[in-house]
Amino acid sequence: MRVEKIGDHIHIIDLEPAGIKNFAASYVLKGDKTAIVETGPASTAKNLTLGLEKLDVEPEEVAYVAVSHIHLDHAGAAGTLLKHLPQAKLIVHPRGASHMADPEMLWTKSKEALGELAELYGKPMPVPKERIIAAADGITFDIGNKIRLKAIESLGHASHHLAYHESPGLGIFPGDAAGIYLNKLDAIVPTTPAPYRLDIAAASLKKLISLEPKALYYSHFGKASSPKEKLQAYSKQLRIWEDCARQGIENGENIQAIGTRIIESDKTLQRVEAQLKRHAILGQTVLNQSVEGVVEYVRSQMKL
Ligand SMILES: [Zn+2]
Secondary structure, X not given: OEEEEOOOOEEEEEOOHHHOOOOOEEEEEEOOXXXXXXXXXXXXHHHHHHHHHHOOOOHHHEEEEEOOOOOHHHHOOHHHHHHHOOOOEEEEOHHHHHHHHOOHHHHHHHXXXXXXXXXXXXXXXXXXXXXXXXXXXXXXXXXXXXXXXXXXXXOOOOXXXXXXXXXXXXXXXXXXXXXXXXXOOOEEEXXXXXXXXXXXXXXXXXXXXXXXXXXXXXXXXXXXXXXXXXXXXXXXXXXXXXXXXXXXXXXXXXXXXXXXXXXXXXXXXXHHHHHHHHOOOHHHHHHHHHHHHHHHHHHHHHHX
């Protein structure tokens, strides 16, 4: 676990699931009260509370824990964390709320979809219903000292996804709506597992671009500059994947061949392919699940 100040009032905690650095971030915003964006997985709840201690955050002063969506690597620690933070409310998209209150089905589905990776992330604990705020698009949360977080509905990666627009810095916490940022390599790669909706994701990216963010705070991973360029590049990258998937399906190719086709067409992916293959999590999620998600999406569009 490592903490770092990355803005006037923003800190990052590297949660390091299974010791993997630069993969899962939690952000801490300090106003008169404190807000946390993303909890990371259940397995690193302890690292998160240690990070809060290191930042001198008293458990009582945390007003909000905001998650982008309910996937285990973003919201898995929420139940455990809220036990430790007596005043905090959980902010989640309305379609995710019931799963946070009763995570059994989420856990079963996650194990089916992720296999061993689900165990690495750990089983989420339930969040008491009365502590959940089902946040519609545009709702703003004020933590004092002029610091606010606005929920921005940004679907596509999931049917229940929020980004958060922060004031006064005007940065965006995009969750998984803007891809995965490999900060050490300055590269973005898609996170598009099934059931992915590329058309809706593209509209969400446009919406984020229209907010003219001054920075991006990626859940995977870290603060990034040139936000508009990054969001536009990700949009283009998704189109390349979509085109490759369509051509591959038309040629009757299997998923491996389509994956190869994508790597040959996507220069960014090509550049970081070796590092992804060596990565304990991203090797599986980007090169397999993301490819499958886009192929499944394109197949469903072709059937229409
Ligand atoms: Zn994620």
